[in-house]
Amino acid sequence: MENMQDTKQDSPKHCILEFKDVSISYTEGKWAVKNVNAAIKEKSITAIMGPSGCGKSTLLRSVNRMHELYPEIKTTGQILLDGKDVLQMNAMEVRRKAGMVFQRPNPFPTMSIYENVLAGYKLNGIKVSRSQKDEIVQKSLQDVGLWEEVKDSLMKRGSFLSGGQQQRLCIARAVALRPRILLMDEPTSALDPIATRKIEDMLLELKKEFTILIVTHNMSQAARISDDSMFMYLGELVEFSDTQTIFTNPRDKRTEEYLSGQFG
Amino acid sequence: METNTRVKKSRWIKDRVFFGAVCVLSGFTAIPLVLIIWEVLRKGYRQLNWSFFTEEAPNSLEAMMAVNAGDLIPGGVANGLVGSLLMVLMAVVIAVPIGILAGIRLSEHPESKFSGMVRSVAELLQGTPSIVIGLIIYGWVVKPLGSYSGFAGGIALAMLMLPLIIRSTEETLKMLPGSLKEAGLAxxxxxxxxILRVLLPSAFGGLFTGILLAVSRVLGETAPLMLTALGASAIEWNVFEPMSALPLQIWEFYNDPNLAGLIWSTSLFLLLLILTLNLLAKRIARKWKI
Structure with missing residues (x-):
């Protein structure tokens, strides 16, 4: 990345996450992700784009090792989070440092809104005092812009909320643990345009505090909110640069074809 | 034009006839249940009084004298009620934890060889005649302990409950969205x-319904209890002594012409108990649906 864009930044941002020669395969000899090298900057939004089946979700899920839920998975290379290889760490520890938001909102149906936000603490057996709990809940819900909407119904079930609200609750649940990075797997693909818009605005606020890596099918979403963009195709990281460059002046022909809607 | 309307008309008739037949036949299926309830209610309601629930079964002589005097048969089924409650409770305590654990295993690793084996064994167990289960428990528990007992009866009922609980747990957990587990792990x-704090609580409604249905299923079991709990004419709280149960009492009353009057009221009570459990299970299943 000898891009001009990278050097012109006034305060060069520290890289929080680094993929080094990462390859992942589900079945022997077939690589879902091939030799990916990339460095993700702190407090920025990085979008991963690409057609279905290009390995973008697999790459995202490798960061918190959720891809290991498939037993036959094989991962090589290094994924450095704050300089430590997550593949060598305890998976549960990694997941506390790398929060994840899924395609469909999935609040815990038996828990109240309040308990949902604190679920990470509860499930990990982290003890917090009553006043700390209140503080965490309020801060996390404010972070995702949900506080004003739900502050009077904190003890109600999360499943009563609308889809967009549920998704913001799920983001609050991830944010509550103060992770180093937030991994989002097409977080707005199940939502209507208005709810999507709200989440996009909120992500722009969130990046002041958090690093966000987001998989998206939606190119205009990537263009709207991301600082840097990756384009993946058939498991390969074809292009990775700042979003403006990738959209206005892509280096690779495949990127150009994808972004101009010639396949996808 | 003419033929067209005729075709339409004949279709309409066919449709009506078919619909009518479906209604009548499905109505028929309800008839046996209604008749059973009516019959049992008609013959049994008179004996259903306070003492029926609080007193032990009468002896043959008392009953005969009461019947000859034109009175209701004194006494009740308290000994069977206590026995049924204790044995079902033991069965629940044994079968629920094992059944839920096995169900978790089956739903978490549905494809593994071991799961396939457990599933077939559970199906086999469910198909085993209950009298055979009674015989087995007689050999395994009654013989070694040297006495018929409520404990042995409880184990026999647990064996009957186990496959039901395994299946209902597996089915309930399978219905939970996979995203719930991912959310927890993430x-x-x-x-x-x-599993313990996200999946099981979310599945609570289904698990509880399964347990209630299993309870209502074994509550009416008679054959295995004949060979294990044997029966007792007095209330017995010691689980290592022979014990009575509601269905066992029906069998005992049947064998004693003087007590025959109690058959119907006991049947009515048992039927109501099981029906209530079933309706309760349905309501809970509906209420706790995710």
Whole structure:
């Protein structure tokens, strides 16, 4: 990345996450992700784009090792989070440092809104005092812009909320643990345009505090909110640069074809 | 034009006839149940009084004298009621934890060889005649302990409950969205924590319904109890002594012409108990649906 864009930044941002020669395969000899090298900057939004089946979700899920839920998975290379290889760490520890938001909102149906936000603490057996709990809940819900909407119904079930609200609750649940990075797997693909818009605005606020890596099918979403963009195709990281460059002046022909809607 | 309307008309008739037949036939299926309830109610309601629930079964002589005097048969089924409650409770305590654990295993690793084996064994167990289960428990528990007992009866009922609980647990857990488990794991929780604190609570409605249905199923079991609990004419709280149960009492009353009057009221009570459990299970299943 000898891009001009990278050097012109006034305060060069520290890289929080680094993929080094990462390859992942589900079945022997077939690589879902091939030799990916990339460095993700702190407090920025990085979008991963690409057609279905290009390995973008697999790459995202490798960061918190959720891809290991498939037993036959094989991962090589290094994924450095704050300089430590997550593949060598305890998976549960990694997941506390790398929060994840899924395609469909999935609040815990038996828990109240309040308990949902604190679920990470509860499930990990982290003890917090009553006043700390209140503080965490309020801060996390404010972070995702949900506080004003739900502050009077904190003890109600999360499943009563609308889809967009549920998704913001799920983001609050991830944010509550103060992770180093937030991994989002097409977080707005199940939502209507208005709810999507709200989440996009909120992500722009969130990046002041958090690093966000987001998989998206939606190119205009990537263009709207991301600082840097990756384009993946058939498991390969074809292009990775700042979003403006990738959209206005892509280096690779495949990127150009994808972004101009010639396949996808 | 003419033929067209005729075709339409004949279709309409066919449709009506078919619909009518379906209604009549499905109505027929309800008839046996209604008749059973009516019959049992008609013959049994008179004996259903306070003492029926609080007193032990009368002896043959008392009953005969009362019947000859034109009175109701004194006494009740308290000994059977206590026995049924104790034995079903023991069965629940034994079968529920094992059944739920097995169900978790089956739903978490549905494809593994071991799961396939457990599933077939559970199906086999469910198909085993209950009298055979009674015989087995007689050999395994009654013989070694040297006495018929409520404990042995409880184990026999647990064996009958086990496959039902395994199946209902597996089915309920399978219906939970996979995203729930992912959400828990993604927060850094351990696998066991996710199962115990996310999946099981979410499945509570289904699990509870399954347990209620299993209870109502074994509540009416008679044959295995004949070979294990044997029966007792007095209330027995010691689980290592022979014990009575409601269905066992029906059998005992049947064998004693003087007590025959109690058959119907006991049947009515048992039927109502089981019906209530079933309706309760349905309501809970509806209420706790995710």
């Amino acid at each position: 927060l850094g929780a351990s696998y066991s924590t996710v």
